[in-house]
Amino acid sequence: MWFDIDIRSPLPIYDQIKRGVREEILKEKLKEGDPLPSIREMASQIRVNPNTVARAYRELEMEGLIMARPGLGYIVVSDREQVRDSVFESLSTELREPILRLKKSGISLERLLEVIEKIWKEMN
Amino acid sequence: MERNELTLDIQNLEKTYKGNVEAVCGIDVKLEKQRIYALLGPNGAGKTTVLKSILGLINYSGSILVLGRPVDEVREMISFVPEEKNLYENLNIEETLKLIRRISSRFDENQARNYIAHYKLPCTKKIRTFSNGMKSAMYISLALSADADFYILDEPTWGLDPIMRDDTLEFIREKVIAGKTVLYTSHIIPEVEKIADEFFIMINGKVKYSGDLDGIKEKYRIVKMPFDKKELASCTDCLAAAKELNRLSIIVENSEATERFYKTDEATISIPDLEEFFQILVRSENRNSR
Numbered sequence: 001m002w003f004d005i006d007i008r009s010p011l012p013i014y015d016q017i018k019r020g021v022r023e024e025i026l027k028e029k030l031k032e033g034d035p036l037p038s039i040r041e042m043a044s045q046i047r048v049n050p051n052t053v054a055r056a057y058r059e060l061e062m063e064g065l066i067m068a069r070p071g072l073g074y075i076v077v078s079d080r081e082q083v084r085d086s087v088f089e090s091l092s093t094e095l096r097e098p099i100l101r102l103k104k105s106g107i108s109l110e111r112l113l114e115v116i117e118k119i120w121k122e123m124n
Numbered sequence: 125m126e127r128n129e130l131t132l133d134i135q136n137l138e139k140t141y142k143g144n145v146e147a148v149c150g151i152d153v154k155l156e157k158q159r160i161y162a163l164l165g166p167n168g169a170g171k172t173t174v175l176k177s178i179l180g181l182i183n184y185s186g187s188i189l190v191l192g193r194p195v196d197e198v199r200e201m202i203s204f205v206p207e208e209k210n211l212y213e214n215l216n217i218e219e220t221l222k223l224i225r226r227i228s229s230r231f232d233e234n235q236a237r238n239y240i241a242h243y244k245l246p247c248t249k250k251i252r253t254f255s256n257g258m259k260s261a262m263y264i265s266l267a268l269s270a271d272a273d274f275y276i277l278d279e280p281t282w283g284l285d286p287i288m289r290d291d292t293l294e295f296i297r298e299k300v301i302a303g304k305t306v307l308y309t310s311h312i313i314p315e316v317e318k319i320a321d322e323f324f325i326m327i328n329g330k331v332k333y334s335g336d337l338d339g340i341k342e343k344y345r346i347v348k349m350p351f352d353k354k355e356l357a358s359c360t361d362c363l364a365a366a367k368e369l370n371r372l373s374i375i376v377e378n379s380e381a382t383e384r385f386y387k388t389d390e391a392t393i394s395i396p397d398l399e400e401f402f403q404i405l406v407r408s409e410n411r412n413s414r
Contacts, residue, residue: 007317007318007337010341010395011341012337012341012342013337013338015338043297043301044297044298044301047294047297049159049160049300049301049319049321050158050301051158051159051321052321052338097394100386100393104386104389
């Protein structure tokens with residue numbers, strides 16, 4: 001498993017790791033029962049410190065997406081349906097500042113939604 | 125050794141140099157195992173004094189325990205890169221390796237040769253002919269090849285080019301993935317951002333802030349606006365406020381930024397990066413101490 005960590009992102013690093021794992025589950029690259037890379041493996045793959053990976057795993061466990069099996073590491077205990085909603089939490093953190101800037105400069109919500117729709121359609 | 129034992133426990137460290145120059149004024153620092161810590165601060169903040177105290181190279185008042193013991197009992201568990209990367213100038217790399225092999229039992233020569241090859245250092249040239257960056261690379265190669273529990277690195281990447289610097293950061297990270305603890309200082313803040321779990325910002329002999337990058341991203345916002353004396357004077361409850369040329373920069377808690385500044389047209393609010401956070405904190409402190 002690999003995903004890119006952006007230190008400059010408004011999203012905290014441990015949150016980016018959580019998002020990465022969630023997206024793997026959404027894409028069904030990780031399925032219920034699959035093992036996650038160990039904390040050490042994940043740390044060297046995505047170049048972050050083990051302490052940060054451990055925090056992300058702990059929080060994903062509290063959210064009920066993964067589970068630690070003593071001595072064996074973490075496994076996925078949820079499916080894409082359960083993960084879908086939680087993706088929006090990190091999205092709103094990331095979008096907050098740019099949307100605020102637009103709002104301050106007097107852009108209407110309708111106009112913003114039009115732009116989103118346009119970008120969305122361009123991707124099809 | 126107990127699992128939760130602190131790698132470093134400094135309590136109320138004070139150091140006054142001759143002529144009553146107070147370099148460190150009563151700081152507490154606790155480092156946990158398997159993390160990378162960065163000690164930051166402008167020149168003269170007292171960083172090197174702290175490192176020298178930990179290593180027992182100078183007298184100080186207060187208490188310092190390394191791996192739960194006085195430093196003299198655990199000296200071989202510490203590997204140190206000093207600020208001055210002095211090596212035996214008249215030796216070449218081969219001769220240096222031979223010397224270290226003789227005096228240290230905890231030295232992994234193969235490991236050192238791997239690092240030296242990675243940095244492409246010339247093995248048969250005298251160290252006297254090395255550039256500053258090459259000397260740093262040599263020192264790092266030796267220090268990271270010592271089988272220690274605690275690595276103390278004072279400006280380890282000094283003089284290295286950006287590529288070698290990044291590789292060095294990854295070498296340091298590998299140590300931590302393997303369970304070691306690292307304390308290091310650097311003036312290059314983006315480097316600290318990449319590698320440190322936690323940082324201590326020292327200004328004028330005190331620790332003004334300690335925390336992690338995720339913590340400052342979540343807790344604080346940086347507000348910038350055109351400089352205004354009244355606004356600066358009213359910033360009594362923020363973490364820091366400073367004049368930067370014709371701009372006023374403030375570090376405030378996230379919730380407060382929302383309430384106070386979201387409606388101000390001229391104010392921009394951003395999520396702090398470490399460089400900005402550090403600069404505003406230092407400038408703010410300089411203003412207060414004047």
